[in-house]
Amino acid sequence: MSDAAAVDTRVDLGGIALRNPVLAASGTFGYGSEFEPFLDLRRLGGFVAKSLTLEPRAGNPPPRIAETPSGLLNAISLENVGVEAFIHQKLPAIPDGVTVIASVFETEIDRYAEVCKRLTGVARVAGIEINASCPHVKSGGIEFGQDPKLLAQLVRGARRATGLPLVIKLSPNVTDIAAMARVCEGEGANAVSLVNALQALEVDIETRRPVLSNVLGGLSGPAIRPLALRMVWQAARAVSIPVCGIGGIEGPADAVKFLLCGATAVQVGTSNYLDPGVAGQIADGIAAYAARHGVARLTDLVGALEGVPG
Amino acid sequence: MADALQPAGAAATRGLPTPVRTEAEVLACQPEGGANRRLVLRVPGWPGFAPGQFAMLSPGALGGAPRSDPLLPRPMAVYRAPGGDGEVEILFKVTGRGTRLLADALPGQRVRFVGPLGLAFADPEPEERAILVAGGTGIASLYALARRLARAGGPGVEVLLGARSGADLMGRDDFAALDVRLHTATEDGSEGSRGLVTALLEAALQEGAPARVYACGPTAMMRRVAELAAARDRPCVVSLENAMACGFGVCLGCAAPLRGGGFALVCRDGPVLDAAAVDWERMP
Numbered sequence: 317m318s319d320a321a322a323v324d325t326r327v328d329l330g331g332i333a334l335r336n337p338v339l340a341a342s343g344t345f346g347y348g349s350e351f352e353p354f355l356d357l358r359r360l361g362g363f364v365a366k367s368l369t370l371e372p373r374a375g376n377p378p379p380r381i382a383e384t385p386s387g388l389l390n391a392i393s394l395e396n397v398g399v400e401a402f403i404h405q406k407l408p409a410i411p412d413g414v415t416v417i418a419s420v421f422e423t424e425i426d427r428y429a430e431v432c433k434r435l436t437g438v439a440r441v442a443g444i445e446i447n448a449s450c451p452h453v454k455s456g457g458i459e460f461g462q463d464p465k466l467l468a469q470l471v472r473g474a475r476r477a478t479g480l481p482l483v484i485k486l487s488p489n490v491t492d493i494a495a496m497a498r499v500c501e502g503e504g505a506n507a508v509s510l511v512n513a514l515q516a517l518e519v520d521i522e523t524r525r526p527v528l529s530n531v532l533g534g535l536s537g538p539a540i541r542p543l544a545l546r547m548v549w550q551a552a553r554a555v556s557i558p559v560c561g562i563g564g565i566e567g568p569a570d571a572v573k574f575l576l577c578g579a580t581a582v583q584v585g586t587s588n589y590l591d592p593g594v595a596g597q598i599a600d601g602i603a604a605y606a607a608r609h610g611v612a613r614l615t616d617l618v619g620a621l622e623g624v625p626g
Numbered sequence: 627m628a629d630a631l632q633p634a635g636a637a638a639t640r641g642l643p644t645p646v647r648t649e650a651e652v653l654a655c656q657p658e659g660g661a662n663r664r665l666v667l668r669v670p671g672w673p674g675f676a677p678g679q680f681a682m683l684s685p686g687a688l689g690g691a692p693r694s695d696p697l698l699p700r701p702m703a704v705y706r707a708p709g710g711d712g713e714v715e716i717l718f719k720v721t722g723r724g725t726r727l728l729a730d731a732l733p734g735q736r737v738r739f740v741g742p743l744g745l746a747f748a749d750p751e752p753e754e755r756a757i758l759v760a761g762g763t764g765i766a767s768l769y770a771l772a773r774r775l776a777r778a779g780g781p782g783v784e785v786l787l788g789a790r791s792g793a794d795l796m797g798r799d800d801f802a803a804l805d806v807r808l809h810t811a812t813e814d815g816s817e818g819s820r821g822l823v824t825a826l827l828e829a830a831l832q833e834g835a836p837a838r839v840y841a842c843g844p845t846a847m848m849r850r851v852a853e854l855a856a857a858r859d860r861p862c863v864v865s866l867e868n869a870m871a872c873g874f875g876v877c878l879g880c881a882a883p884l885r886g887g888g889f890a891l892v893c894r895d896g897p898v899l900d901a902a903a904v905d906w907e908r909m910p
Contacts, residue, residue: 346875353647374889591647592874
């Protein structure tokens with residue numbers, strides 16, 4: 317087996333059929349069409365669009381981003397066009413044959429559910445990813461994804477609102493990621509994706525100020541990859557629903573690591589900024605790896621990590 | 627493409643080339659005075675550019691040991707593209723690790739290149755003089771415009787360049803070779819008049835003829851240029867240099883606050899923006 321084209325790359329992410337396991341991550345891929353000059357979107361398994369709120373939302377004042385060692389710190393604050401403009405303006409611009417997962421973000425469960433309802437039945441939406449890393453307004457700002465009870469309520473609300481495949485994107489800002497994944501599975505989620513960005517801080521010692529206007533930001537990029545890999549491995553051992561691995565994937569080798577640690581699919585995030593064609597190369601590279609190692613189906617790599625006791 | 631006339635307004639949006647994502651070959655990386663460098667690239671599939679557009683360059687050459695630190699590509703103005711065979715010149719200043727690594731790139735090595743990106747400078751109205759004001763690395767953003775306007779004729783092109791010291795005046799000889807009125811200012815007085823380039827602009831605006839001001843440089847400089855132009859009721863456009871991670875409208879990192887509320891993305895809605903639209907008070 318040495319022909320990458322002969323490898324069966326198809327995977328099923330909780331009812332979302334993907335031609336290969338490589339998705340582009342929400343918040344790093346716009347609404348897809350921004351990448352058309354650089355990449356045939358059909359080479360990807362699909363992409364997760366920018367998180368949507370009920371109403372359009374403006375972001376934070378600058379500075380919004382800062383470079384850190386092998387990482388990117390950002391506090392954009394989920395600027396987006398709103399769910400209606402997404403459905404009526406952004407979705408129709410996406411070429412046929414591209415699998416689109418919508419991402420939903422809100423400050424209250426009812427509002428999350430409403431956005432899910434509006435996306436349900438829209439032809440191009442293959443599934444919904446719930447961004448659970450938003451601070452819950454009524455609970456004094458703690459993230460939905462940091463409190464198992466809040467997370468359970470959120471997943472329950474979203475589950476009632478839609479019959480679409482539901483992927484819950486988990487926050488890494490927790491002590492026990494496996495417990496969070498179990499909560500999602502228990503409330504009927506079809507898959508979990510992890511990790512979202514790590515809460516982080518960077519400081520300018522000349523001005524003695526935080527580098528971001530928002531003070532805290534989310535850290536992404538290769539700097540967080542080993543931590544993300546650990547959390548994916550723990551989550552995948554804890555649940556039987558599929559896990560989608562996210563965190564600092566730069567190339568095919570990184571993606572393969574996530575598959576071996578139990579991820580059914582992966583999302584490429586920050587690397588899309590560095591090279592807008594990289595996600596396509598990663599999809600091709602995984603198949604080449606499989607061919608090189610005599611693996612006929614990529615699903616055979618999922619959770620195939622060896623040398624782990626117990 | 628570079629010679630297509632663009633309609634008046636802050637930025638030209640029509641007829642811009644489709645950007646390429648590629649690995650460019652380093653042809654040369656030469657000293658350009660002070661901490662400045664002139665990087666000459668061959669960009670496969672280069673579609674041309676319009677003055678004001680920029681490119682994203684990997685922080686240092688690719689190949690050898692893979693490196694993820696520094697991580698992000700650097701936005702840099704396309705200085706000029708002589709020859710039409712994909713040769714592209716970039717003038718930049720070594721300010722940190724990313725630009726240091728880029729300065730160390732050797733001929734034959736490759737850098738990741740995404741561009742040209744962003745909107746372009748619109749031309750002045752036929753009766754308007756063009757006054758180009760640049761400080762520091764902002765000089766690199768205005769050369770292509772100066773060249774195009776000088777060739778187009780019209781009421782005249784005035785170029786005002788400022789830097790800390792004479793050695794820091796990148797591209798000076800290229801501007802001097804154009805049919806423009808060139809004035810320089812340095813903070814240490816080592817070349818041209820001593821002081822800030824904005825003082826040159828005050829003098830240039832004294833002349834009564836209609837003029838359009840184009841500026842690129844440090845935020846404080848551009849803000850002062852915007853004030854001076856507004857005080858004389860002259861249209862003014864600026865090319866902003868906010869930090870950005872992608873360059874094509876998805877990271878949303880380069881937001882510039884607008885006076886009417888909300889933000890413009892420097893990469894997608896600029897880098898060329900109407901100076902009067904920018905909320906300078908809230909610019910970082």
